[in-house]
Amino acid sequence: MIDRRLVDNFDWGILLVAVALSLIGVLTIYSATRPVLDAVQKTFFMRQLYWIALSLIIFFIVVSIDYRWFMKFANVIFLLGIILLVIVLVIGRKGMGAQRWIPLGFLSFQPSEFFKIFFIIAISRYLSFIKPEEGLGFKDLVKIIVFFLAVPVMLILKQPDLGTALILFFIFIAMILAAGIRKKIILTVVIVALVALPFAGKVMWDGLKDYQKMRIIAFIDPQADTQGVGYHINQSKITVGSGGFLGKGYMQGTQGPYRFLPENHTDFIFSIFAEEWGFAGSLVLFAMYLFIIWRGFDTAGKARDMEGCLLVLGVTFMFSLYFFINIGMTLGMVPVVGVPLPLMSYGGTALLSNFLALSMIENVRMRRFALYY
Amino acid sequence: MEKRITIALYIVMLISAVLIFRLWHLQILKGNEYKNIDEHNRLRVLSILPPRGIIYDRDNTPLVKNIPSFDISVVKEDLPKDPETLSALAALLGIKQDRISAMLDTKPVKPFEPLTLKENVAFEEVARVEARKIDFPGLQVHVVGGREYIYGHSASHVLGYLGSLTARQMRMPEYSGIPPESVIGQYGIEKVYDRELRGVAGKKVIEVDAMGRIIKVVRIQRPIKGRDIRLTIDVDLQVEAEKSLRGKVGAVVALATETGEVLALASSPTFDPNLFVRGIRAKEWKKLVRDPRKPMLNRAFQSQYPPGSTFKIITSIAALEEGLISGNTSYYCNGSLYFGRVFRCWKEAGHGNVRLHKALVESCDVYFYEVAKGLDIDILAQYSFSYGLGRPTGIELEGEARGIVPTSGWKRDTRKEKWYTGETLNTVIGQGYLSATPLQMARVMATVVNGGHLYKPYLVMQPESDVKPEGRVRIKQKNIRLIKKALSGVVKEKHGTGRLADSEIVSIGGKTGTTQVVGGMTKEKELPVKFRDHAWFIAFAPADIPRIAVAVFVEHGGHGSTDAAPIAKKIIESYYKQEFKSDTKGDS
CATH class of the missing domain: 3.90.1310.10 (Penicillin-binding protein 2a (Domain 2))
Structure with missing residues (x-):
């Protein structure tokens, strides 16, 4: 069933680094949530391990299916995604002020996590279908926005999940630019954006929830309210900074277990890692993430067709965006927007979605040699 | 397409570089700063x-004794706040329930910081609370340092x-x-x-x-x-001194004549220092401060009084040393002397022919008025200063009064007037501007009887080798003998003013003093207390080789002879009973 040559072309590098990163994640979650006064270790790390196992299984299943098969059903997949987004709004479980989870018995998952991949598949398919020879025109742009972007972004904003909506938007921009767009349009968009910014900014600011506004204020001036919202940013910087060059050592970090840093095993897992492993460890971690990102772009360049190329570019953009925004957030360079660190942050759906994204890269890479096929 | 992928890669590298630079900034450049903040955190x-x-x-x-004192406090985050628990807690601590609720509502500085509910709890109550602590999560007993006097x-x-x-x-x-x-x-x-x-x-x-x-x-x-x-204090003597002052306002100072050690230093009324240890209550503080008898004032050296006739010792020494008189110099006392105005002797009938011995024993004022006529005030002041009057003794404690020794210069500076010899007449009998503290007068006594060595009185024991006299006052051995004999006479002789200090245990010498608070010859007993005379008695014992010098001062006490002398006797006897006890103990 599976071609020998496919196995030969399997890129172990991506998988090994990804598994290594997720295991480092488990170790860091373990340290961040280790008990201090209560005698029992919290089970976050165990659950994360189960999710890694599940993710690997799904990774191999998805890799074994030719990506062109997904492309064939791109529209169905996209519609399925939309339906899930509607369902979550209807029966979703609320958590932390937003309705993002669909309960599935013993676990629950966030459809918006998977939707990003469905979205990338659909856009890739559509862009390669229209094959803009001289770049995308104005009409094409409007069509794509209306067909693919507007509805999901609105549904996700309704949850509300600003972070995911923004990432969807950024992925969209990146993919349009990658596919090629007429210079005239870029110029127009930039000018219109510059002119509209003050008005749009006002509208957007008013549209933000209070907690979102607070995050932005805190980001601009963390010292303004060191006990309130600024607390998070400050504590993250303290956590990272106190690591120094070599770090405090594994299981020696204090900011997490003593609960000075909230969200320490989810969005702020990198701070805990940087506290325990220092600048040196963080550089190694960076190298691993950059390896995956580089492998993604490399694969995109080698893809046998435009569909594959755009698909890989889309997921690589997504992966990079998550990585950069999350690290920027923990280092106090980006407002706290609730974006997890790919592969390492605690959270099953996000982990699965990341492995799914990587499986797309692997999928395209394995099947890059059209000649043999 | 390839070109655009390359651009994307460059962008990724650029962003990574920015993030790594930021990481370097936080961890390397400001790493130590953040390490400090982190430690401050936890x-x-x-x-x-x-x-x-x-x-x-x-x-x-x-x-004194260090005693642990107990506070009961609660971490309010841990305490269930249902009415049953609160009323049970109120019953346990004996505090009203609404007061407990009110205390729980006041916000402590930090979460999980214990909130003190009750201070200074008795040990029995601590035991009761400890036994029931399990019913009240968050309840704690703290041990705090305390001091018992x-x-x-x-x-x-x-x-x-x-x-x-x-x-x-x-x-x-x-x-x-x-x-x-x-x-x-x-x-x-x-x-x-x-x-x-x-x-x-x-x-x-x-x-x-x-x-x-x-x-x-x-x-x-x-x-x-x-x-x-x-301390140099002898607690038994101290207690005895306070007992003899009970109900009176005054002070007692007992000094060791050969060192300056303060054996007892009592001031009455007194106060209970135990009240202050854990913060005195406002009511008690007000009571102490508003008491007209000023219990907080240390009358032994924080306030000064005219020394009255006890000062005649200094006058005698000055006159003897200056050669104005000798033991045989005699004056006639008919009860008063006219010098610009009438200066009265305390004895209206007069003392007749008086020599120095009789003048001291019977405290004849006219004798000293006669002496004063020839005694320059500034010479007298020199003697006074050298015996430690008019300046702080230098005892370790704070707030010591200096006393006043008037001189012609002093009068010029303070009153803008010249000195009149009539004022010297007042001064020689210890009245007028002159004032001294009981501690100073005890030192005068000690200095006269120890052969003229002026020691600084002290309260904290020093090695004997460190104890050296500040100096030697001017007094001839012959004159010491003369004065000591007269002072013994004060107590022993039939007409001595200090007869009530006469003891069967030990030979005591001394000098009485009665200081007029208001002029006139009204009978003392008819005056309101605040206008009554102050009573002094300064004494030493034993007469042959004196070891203890005592000053007794009773404010508005009436007469030195009747009110101060018996107190001095009691204290000296108490001292000798102890000496005797410890001596026999040492022998056996």
Whole structure:
């Protein structure tokens, strides 16, 4: 069933680094949530391990299916995604002020996590279908926005999940630019954006929830309210900074277990890692993430067709965006927007979605040699 | 397409570079700064208060005791706030339930910080609370350092008291490095020797989590106990002195004649230093401060009074040494003397022919008026100064009064007037501008009888080798004998004014003094207390080789002979009974 040559072309590098990163994640979650006064270790790390196992299984299943098969059903997949987004709004479980989870018995998952991949598949398919020879025109742009972007972004904003909506938007921009767009349009968009910014900014600011506004204020001036919202940013910087060059050592970090840093095993897992492993460890971690990102772009360049190329570019953009925004957030360079660190942050759906994204890269890479096929 | 992928890669590298630069900035450049903040986050330094040095009397009898005192507090986050628990807690602590609720509603500085519900709890109550603690999560008993003054009101003016560090003291260099929750000496020996007594606080570094819960103890630095102090005070003598002053307003000072050791220093009325240890209640403080008899005032040296006839000792010495008189010089007393105006003798009928011996024994004023006519006030002042009057003795405690020794210069400076010889007549009998403290008068007594060595009185035991007289006053041995004999006569002789000090146990010498508060010859008993005369008696014993000098002063006490002399006798007898006891003990 599976071609020998496919196995030969399997890129172990991506998988090994990804598994290594997720295991480092488990170790860091373990340290961040280790008990201090209560005698029992919290089970976050165990659950994360189960999710890694599940993710690997799904990774191999998805890799074994030719990506062109997904492309064939791109529209169905996209519609399925939309339906899930509607369902979550209807029966979703609320958590932390937003309705993002669909309960599935013993676990629950966030459809918006998977939707990003469905979205990338659909856009890739559509862009390669229209094959803009001289770049995308104005009409094409409007069509794509209306067909693919507007509805999901609105549904996700309704949850509300600003972070995911923004990432969807950024992925969209990146993919349009990658596919090629007429210079005239870029110029127009930039000018219109510059002119509209003050008005749009006002509208957007008013549209933000209070907690979102607070995050932005805190980001601009963390010292303004060191006990309130600024607390998070400050504590993250303290956590990272106190690591120094070599770090405090594994299981020696204090900011997490003593609960000075909230969200320490989810969005702020990198701070805990940087506290325990220092600048040196963080550089190694960076190298691993950059390896995956580089492998993604490399694969995109080698893809046998435009569909594959755009698909890989889309997921690589997504992966990079998550990585950069999350690290920027923990280092106090980006407002706290609730974006997890790919592969390492605690959270099953996000982990699965990341492995799914990587499986797309692997999928395209394995099947890059059209000649043999 | 390839070109655009390359651009994307460049963008990724650029962003990575920015992030790594930021990481370097946080971890390497500002790493130490953040490490400090991080430690500040989770490390708390608690101080361990050191045990305070003990104060002993001269025979090593402890006068104070460090006693643990207990506070009951609650971590309100841990306490269930249902009405049943609260009413049970109210019953247990004996506090009204609405007061407990009110206290729980006041916000403590930090979460999980214990909130004190009741201070200074008796041990039995602590035991009761400990037994039922399990029913009240968050309830804690804290041990706090406390101090008990074993003899209560006794020697309180000497020992002083403790109190919390005041805001002003916190800024003073001599109190730097003291934990702000410390209690320190605020009066008396406790204050003056605070540096020695207080010791050095230890430290306990603990690690806490974000909610202030203690995770572990990182480091303990043990406190160093304060140094003990041995006083020169003899507590039995002190108690005896206070007993004899009971109900009166006044002071008693007993000095060892050969060293300047203060054997007893009593001031009446007195106060209970135990009230101050854990912060005195406003009501009690007001009571102390508003008491017209001023219990906080140490009358032994913080206030000054005309020394009255006790000063005749100095006048006699000055006149003898200056060659104005000899033991045989005689004047006639008919009850008064005219010198610009009439100067009266206390004895209206007069003393007849009076020589120095009789003048001292019967305290004839006219004799000294006659002496005064030829005695320059500034010469008299020189003698007074040399015997330690008109300047602080230098005893360790604070607030010492200097007394007044008038001179012609002094009068010119303060009153813008020249000195009149008539004023010298008043001065020689210890009236007029002259004033002295009981401590100064006790020292005068000691100096006269020890052969003229002026010692600085002191309260904290010193090695004998360190005790040296400040100087030697001008007095010939011959004159010492003359004065001592006369002072013995004061007590022994039939007409002596100090007959009531005569003892069967030990030979006592002394001089009475009665200081007029208002002029006139009204009968004392008919006057309101505040206009009655002050009574003095300064004494020494035994007569042959004196070892103890005593000054007794009773404010508005009436007469030196009737009111002060018996007190001096009691104290000296008590001293000798003890000496006798310890001597026989030593022999057996």
